[in-house]
Amino acid sequence: MVRGMRxxxxxxxxxxxxxxxxxxxxxxxGDISNRADFTSLKxxxxxxxxxxxxxxxxxxxxxxxxxxxxxxxxxxxxxxxVVISIIAMLIALMIPSLRSARELxxxxxxxxxxxxxxxxxxxxxxxxxxxxxxxxxxxxxGHTRGWLGWAFIxxxxxxxxxxxxxxxxxxxxxxxxxxxxxxxxxxxxxxTYEIVNAARGHLVEGTYMEHISGTDFDTIGKRVGSTVLRLxxxxxxxxxxxxxxxxxxxxxxxxSGFDVNYHKxxxxxxxxxxxxxxxxxxxxxxxxxxxxxxxxxxxxxxxPIKRMPLVRSPNLFCYVIDGPAxxxxxxxxxxxxxxxxxxxxxxxxxxGRLGYPIKKTP
Numbered sequence: 356m357v358r359g360m361r362x363x364x365x366x367x368x369x370x371x372x373x374x375x376x377x378x379x380x381x382x383x384x385g386d387i388s389n390r391a392d393f394t395s396l397k398x399x400x401x402x403x404x405x406x407x408x409x410x411x412x413x414x415x416x417x418x419x420x421x422x423x424x425x426x427x428x429x430x431x432x433x434x435x436x437v438v439i440s441i442i443a444m445l446i447a448l449m450i451p452s453l454r455s456a457r458e459l460x461x462x463x464x465x466x467x468x469x470x471x472x473x474x475x476x477x478x479x480x481x482x483x484x485x486x487x488x489x490x491x492x493x494x495x496x497g498h499t500r501g502w503l504g505w506a507f508i509x510x511x512x513x514x515x516x517x518x519x520x521x522x523x524x525x526x527x528x529x530x531x532x533x534x535x536x537x538x539x540x541x542x543x544x545x546x547t548y549e550i551v552n553a554a555r556g557h558l559v560e561g562t563y564m565e566h567i568s569g570t571d572f573d574t575i576g577k578r579v580g581s582t583v584l585r586l587x588x589x590x591x592x593x594x595x596x597x598x599x600x601x602x603x604x605x606x607x608x609x610x611s612g613f614d615v616n617y618h619k620x621x622x623x624x625x626x627x628x629x630x631x632x633x634x635x636x637x638x639x640x641x642x643x644x645x646x647x648x649x650x651x652x653x654x655x656x657x658x659p660i661k662r663m664p665l666v667r668s669p670n671l672f673c674y675v676i677d678g679p680a681x682x683x684x685x686x687x688x689x690x691x692x693x694x695x696x697x698x699x700x701x702x703x704x705x706x707g708r709l710g711y712p713i714k715k716t717p
Contacts, residue, residue, distance in 0.1 A: 458539075458632065461632075462637065464537075465539070465632070466637055469637060469638065471534055472548060472639065473643050474643050475528035475529050476550075479524060479525060480589045486587065486588055487554060487586060488524045489556050490502060490551075490554050490557075491556055491557075492504070492546070493505055493523075502523045502524050502550065503523040503546055504524075505519075507532075507535065507545040508609075508668050509668035509671055513532065536548075537605045537631075539631050539632065540605075540607050540608060541609075541671075541673075544671065547605055547607050547609060549604055549613040550602060550604075550613075551601050551603075551638075551704075552612065552615060553584065554641075555612065556587075557612070558574065559585070561584075561617060562584035562585040563576050563585045564577055575587065580594065581593050582707040584706050584710075597642035599640065599704060599707075600641045601640060601701070601704040601705050602639050603638060603639045604637075605636065606626075609668075609671070609673065615701055615706070616702065617702065617710040619686075619710075620695060620702075621686030621687060621698075622687045624678055624686055626675075627676045628650065630655070632647065635648050635650055640704075652691055652692075652694035652695075653694075654690060654691045654694035655694050655697040658676060658687065659677040660675065661674065661675060662674060
């Protein structure tokens with residue numbers, strides 16, 4: 356009798372301890388007043404070093420999952436690997452979004468810079484009897500100073516650039532050196548914007564009146580219908596209108612000029628299509644607004660380029676088209692319809708029209 360009571364007492368103590376530790380009675384349940392209800396009870400002793408665990412017994416008593424961290428228990432290796440993999444996956448999903456947001460921010464700053472430069476370009480012309488500023492970045496001997504100035508060629512520092520008095524003709528209207536540079540431009544390039552060659556003052560065959568006297572910079576542009584090819588005054592912009600004639604373009608580098616062919620469908624070897632804005636380019640129009648063009652052709656974006664040192668600043672480099680080492684080669688002709696569309700779109704914005712008949716690529 357005593358032995359039986361002793362067993363009952365031990366059984367009762369186990370049930371009591373289960374309930375005290377947060378165990379709950381399941382659908383089977385049990386009544387400690389009837390010993391027969393507990394004949395199938397199996398005792399499970401938890402391993403304290405590994406922490407307690409969820410266990411069920413024949414009575415339907417369910418114990419919750421618990422870890423005894425005070426005794427050195429922690430996460431298992433599998434649990435840690437799951438957590439790490441989830442974090443890595445979240446980071447992988449977020450990185451493209453962060454890059455896209457950063458590019459959008461840089462693009463907004465670049466478009467703002469282009470608008471301000473173009474408004475200064477227009478203001479200069481309005482204050483100089485409609486004559487546009489010299490599109491060359493530098494002062495040419497015996498003529499009006501260029502729009503940018505020598506100060507922007509490889510300055511030692513930002514403070515040195517600000518202190519250098521050799522600024523260009525647009526400096527009186529734009530006295531912030533940061534506006535002359537795109538945030539995504541090449542490192543150490545103090546200026547990344549260029550004036551397209553139709554408004555820069557350079558003579559391109561077939562775009563000017565050859566028998567008109569005067570200096571190169573005063574030579575009148577050739578007129579084809581209502582379109583003046585080479586711009587020297589604001590009043591030259593008639594057809595297409597000012598909203599469709601390009602002025603500034605963001606090349607992403609300082610190369611002292613961005614040339615666009617007029618007579619043939621080729622990219623100039625020294626002037627590859629800019630693509631640092633997520634496969635596109637930013638440029639401004641003569642009415643003061645700026646645009647972002649996403650290149651349509653995969654060929655345009657993947658055009659091979661290489662680095663070359665700048666002539667005026669050998670410690671800096673710029674990108675040019677990486678073409679074949681063939682005598683007489685000086686440009687790349689697009690081989691796809693989308694690639695040709697990209698080039699012709701920029702040619703029309705630069706010159707107002709194409710200087711060659713349009714033909715479809717095979």
